[in-house]
Amino acid sequence: MKAAVLREINKPLEIENIQHGDPGPREVLVRTAAAGVCHSDLHFQNGSYPYPLPAVLGHESAGIVEAVGKDVTYVKPGDHVITCLSAFCGHCEHCLTGHMSLCQEPELQRPMDQPPRLAKDGESIWQFLNLSSFAEYMLVHEHAIAKIREDMPMAQAALIGCGVTTGVGAVIHTAKVEPGSTVAVIGCGGVGLSAINGAAIAGAARIIAVDMVPSKLELARKFGATDVVNAKSGDPVEAVRELTGGGVHYSFEAIGLKITAEQAFKMLRRGGTATIIGMIPVGTNIELHGPEFLMERKLQGSNMGSNRFRVDMPRFVEFYLQGRLHLDDLISRKIKLEDVNEGLAALETGEVARSVIMFD
Ligand SMILES: NC(=O)c1ccc[n+]([C@@H]2O[C@H](COP(=O)([O-])OP(=O)(O)OC[C@H]3O[C@@H](n4cnc5c(N)ncnc54)[C@H](O)[C@@H]3O)[C@@H](O)[C@H]2O)c1
Ligand SMILES: [Zn+2]
Numbered sequence: 318m319k320a321a322v323l324r325e326i327n328k329p330l331e332i333e334n335i336q337h338g339d340p341g342p343r344e345v346l347v348r349t350a351a352a353g354v355c356h357s358d359l360h361f362q363n364g365s366y367p368y369p370l371p372a373v374l375g376h377e378s379a380g381i382v383e384a385v386g387k388d389v390t391y392v393k394p395g396d397h398v399i400t401c402l403s404a405f406c407g408h409c410e411h412c413l414t415g416h417m418s419l420c421q422e423p424e425l426q427r428p429m430d431q432p433p434r435l436a437k438d439g440e441s442i443w444q445f446l447n448l449s450s451f452a453e454y455m456l457v458h459e460h461a462i463a464k465i466r467e468d469m470p471m472a473q474a475a476l477i478g479c480g481v482t483t484g485v486g487a488v489i490h491t492a493k494v495e496p497g498s499t500v501a502v503i504g505c506g507g508v509g510l511s512a513i514n515g516a517a518i519a520g521a522a523r524i525i526a527v528d529m530v531p532s533k534l535e536l537a538r539k540f541g542a543t544d545v546v547n548a549k550s551g552d553p554v555e556a557v558r559e560l561t562g563g564g565v566h567y568s569f570e571a572i573g574l575k576i577t578a579e580q581a582f583k584m585l586r587r588g589g590t591a592t593i594i595g596m597i598p599v600g601t602n603i604e605l606h607g608p609e610f611l612m613e614r615k616l617q618g619s620n621m622g623s624n625r626f627r628v629d630m631p632r633f634v635e636f637y638l639q640g641r642l643h644l645d646d647l648i649s650r651k652i653k654l655e656d657v658n659e660g661l662a663a664l665e666t667g668e669v670a671r672s673v674i675m676f677d
């Protein structure tokens with residue numbers, strides 16, 4: 318099958334012919350239909366998050382089940398699925414207390430003494446985040462997929478695989494935004510726009526979008542932003558404080574920078590909560606003024622929107638089909654696997670919401 322392989326950090330992905338294994342007892346082979354290009358792929362390509370190489374990147378996808386292992390009962394060939402990198406074991410403390418996105422049980426990968434899921438003529442290729450979506454097929458654990466309605470279009474479904482689950486989930490699961498509250502979202506990419514959309518669904522009274530690209534701020538209004546702040550035209554902390562008379566109840570950082578993480582905290586009102594979604598590079602520390610904590614300001618992280626994806630993803634599909642999740646506007650362009658490097662480069666400029674790779 319064709320796949321986009323990262324062999325060296327900071328080098329383009331190479332389109333190569335590689336092989337996938339046959340499904341083990343609890344594995345599912347999925348024919349990839351669509352895969353979004355998320356900024357997290359770029360963080361791994363450029364080495365700000367180290368990963369063993371060679372690897373096939375990609376982790377935001379939807380497809381059709383091609384074959385299942387002998388113990389799989391959840392899906393059958395022909396079923397439509399969205400993948401999720403938050404594969405869950407179902408029996409560890411995190412899973413059993415409802416924090417499945419924190420599960421890291423090794424049993425979800427193949428043991429080292431077995432043939433790898435991906436290989437090229439005998440050379441092992443690492444599977445990226447349990448998925449490796451930039452490939453014509455994905456061989457995954459059955460706990461890395463959610464079954465969905467067949468009338469859900471695949472490009473939009475793919476976006477639910479990471480960006481939407483992450484952004485909406487950060488709002489409704491991690492932060493638990495209440496109706497009537499005030500929200501600021503810094504960064505209006507696929508994740509930030511989804512957080513804005515999630516805040517609208519949650520009933521936030523005021524949703525302030527912050528970005529540096531004017532077209533992104535315009536787009537943010539479509540997702541439910543009531544106010545927009547261009548961070549290039551002044552201090553976004555001041556702007557948000559002024560708009561809200563002292564700061565927001567909830568802020569979200571959806572970029573992955575030290576400065577914007579600090580801004581997210583500083584734009585809180587007393588008692589407010591900042592949620593960091595962005596992947597801040599390994600080795601980067603963020604600095605806060607200690608006395609701020611006396612006023613019960615809180616800072617927290619969010620992993621994949623604290624999801625329970627087999628419950629969440631079919632719900633997000635319903636929201637889309639009802640017109641409440643604006644996934645059509647999230648798709649800036651559809652591209653081919655061969656254009657994956659352009660899809661990654663487009664993330665550097667902030668001009669696109671999402672590029673989606675379509676497989677035929
Ligand atoms: N926590 C998780 O589980 C999780 C999951 C998915 C993605 N992420 C991370 O979320 C972040 C966002 O991902 P994405 O795919 O939406 O990225 P993206 O590149 O599509 O969007 C980033 C946006 O931020 C804007 N921006 C850049 N610098 C800015 C600044 N200084 N001030 C204001 N706006 C600025 C850009 O114009 C762009 O619109 C990334 O760090 C990604 O790795 C985290
Ligand atoms: Zn992602």
Ligand SMILES: [Zn+2]
Nearest residue numbers: 406409412420
């Ligand atoms: Zn677990």
